Amino acid sequence: MRLHTKLMLGISVLIIIMGTIIEFTFKNIMETNLKHEIGTKALSVARTIANMPDIQSAFRTDHPSSLIQPVAEKIRKQVGAEFIVVGNRNEIRYSHPNPNRIGQKMVGGDNGRVFKGESVISESTGTLGPSLRGKAPIITGGKVIGVVSVGYLQTDIQKQVSKLQQKIFVATLFILVGSLIAAILISLNIKRAIFGLEPREIAWMYQEKHAILESIHEGIIAVDTAGRITVVNETAHSILDVPNDILLRGKKIEAVLENTQLYDVVRSGQAEYDQEILINGDVYLANRIPIFNKKSEVIGAVASFRNKSELANLLKELSHIKAYAEGLRAQTHEYSNRLYTLLGLIQLGSYKEAIDFISKEVDVAQGFIQFLMKEIPDPIIAGFILGKVSLASELKISLSIDRGSSFKDVPAEINRDRLVTIIGNLVNNAFEAVRESQNEEKRVSLFLTDLGKELIIEVEDNGVGMDGEIQNQILKPGFSTKKTSSNSGIGLSLAQKAINELGGYLTFTSTKGEGTIFTVAIPKRRAC
Template structure:
């Protein structure tokens, strides 16, 4: 059975039950109140009649009925009572609605207490049938000389109760109809609010959402329009150094993180992407996005937090992969050209020239490879440089590795990936600088040395140089003098950040029209 149907049936049964209870309870209360009011009225009339002087004096006359009957009947009609019966101590009637019953003994057997001086309300059966009576004693000189009985028939009371019950029934039916309509509206609103989903589907979606949030490597924090946290995943707990057992939901975002600007996103509705944000001195990249409901109204905002150092590591790995790929492609292209040259010489019958060409190429390649293996024994760094040599050959750039270079004593705790990123970005920057060189020669030189307490890396090019007005901004993220490359402005900034992380420093000297030299010094003792 669907949730919508369950809600309808449940609320219908509840309203029906409440309506029934209301009907029965209210009827009983009204019947009890009505009897009580009629009893009080009867007693009040009886007490009033008992205090009439004419009636008291009539008891001492020869024919009391002639005085009492007219008075009693007049009052009975005024108060709409069924009967007003007045009798003496012997319960002989002096008045009755039926004159033929005057002089007869009173019926009901409930006068004992009255003759003792009490005023009472009783239910008894008389000559007219079951009735509710109010009885009061008639006093003379402090003695009880008679009794006044004012009564209302039960049948008439029940008729009045039936009228009230019909009204209550009508009201109950109206309540039931209104309740059913309200139940229908509530059920429809609930169905619309939960997008027609069933409880099992909602539970599954909640579990799925929780699993997704916890599987995301980024910290996720969401707030409502009042700035209270509504969602926070485990990664966010770790970023904030807050145990998972500590409940963050319901807390104000400013109490957990200062200056998040999430509330500004709620107020402005403008999303923010890739903004740098510091938490406890650590840099994070954050995206802040407003949360909209199906009517397009802002109901909150969500922020994702990603450690900046992790992005740098990823960027480094991508840079390495790209460099390796470029090196392999350049090597393939270069050796393809040389193979075509050998093939052409053989086809022309110039076997001696082909052998000499092959020997020369082998000597050069083997000599350079032996130099790299000897002076730069680390296979990752050596292989990377070899790839850059091949790329330079393809780009028609004269790329030289200084034969005085030596990179044997590189401490194992220095990250090779960081070194390759530094060297690679400096070489790529130099290649870009000489690529559009007006000079016939496009020269780039690399010098590496591990002598002393520092690792020294120098990259020199004969490009156009850097204008002195740009010297202070050269390491600024996003700054570039190149107009054609959308990815420019990141390499040198990344180089500086990695060098600072390793505890080193970078300097450069440049002269317009002559070229640029970048020099990096990294302590062997490790970073800061």
């Protein structure tokens, strides 16, 4: 049986049971109240008659019934009682609705307490049938001389109860019908709210969602429109430095993560991608996406966080591959041009010039390669620099390696990838600077030395240079003077991060319109 059917039947049965209980309870309450009301009324009438002087004086006459009967019958008709019986101490009737029973003994056996001076309400069976009675003693001179009994038949009371019960039944029936309709509507609404899913399907989806969230390497946090956290995974706990046993769900997002922009996403309904945010001293890239319901209304937002250093490592690897690819492409292009030149000389019959051209190219290439192999024996660094030289040639940039460079004494514990990151990003930055300049000769020079206790890397260019304002911001993550590149603003940041990891430092001098010199110093031995 499906969930909405169970809900409808369950609610319907519960409402029917409750309606039955309510009807039975109201019936009993109304019957009890009605009997109490009629009994109190009967007792009040009985006391009134018992205290009437005409009734009391009639007891001293020879024929009391002749005086009492007319008065009792008149009052009985006025109050709607079934009977009003006045009797003497011996329970002989002086009045009765049926005149033939006057002078006979009273029936019911409930006058004992009355003759002791008490007024009572009782239920008993008399000559007219079961009745509810109010009885009061007639007292003269401190003595009980008679009794007044005012009664209403139980059948009449039951008729009144039946009328009230019918009204209660009709009202209860309306309530039951309305409740059944409400139960159907509630069931259908719940069905729509849970997209027609069954409890087992919801449980499976919850477990599946939990497993997916925990398998994601990024931190995930979702909030509702009030900014309360609704979802948070273990990675987010780790990023926020909050133990997993501390419940974050239900807390306000600003109490957990300051300077969050999830509220902006909830208000605007616009997604934000790759936005930097500082969490516990580390830079993270955040993606924030609004959550919509079926009516396209924003009901919350979800944010994912990924440490920027992880992306930086990925970018570093990609930049290495890109640099190698660009170097090979540049060399291919450059050698194609030289081959065309050589082909032209041969076709013109200038064989001597062709031989001289080949000898010159071989000497230059071998000389530069031999210099690199001798002074920079590390194949990773040397190969990277060779690729940059080829790239510079294609870009029409003069990249020179200072002949006084030497990088032989590079300790094995210093990470080569970080050195390549530093050199590559500084050289790339210099390439960009000279390409933006108006100088006809675009020069970049690289100097490496391992003399002393530090490794020195120096990159100089004759590019556009920087003014004071730019110099104050150039090392900030994401800052760039280039407005068109989507990947700008991270090169120097990656270089700075690699320098910090190696325990070094970076300095630079720059003159607007003349160029820039970046100098990096890395200790060969880290202090313990």
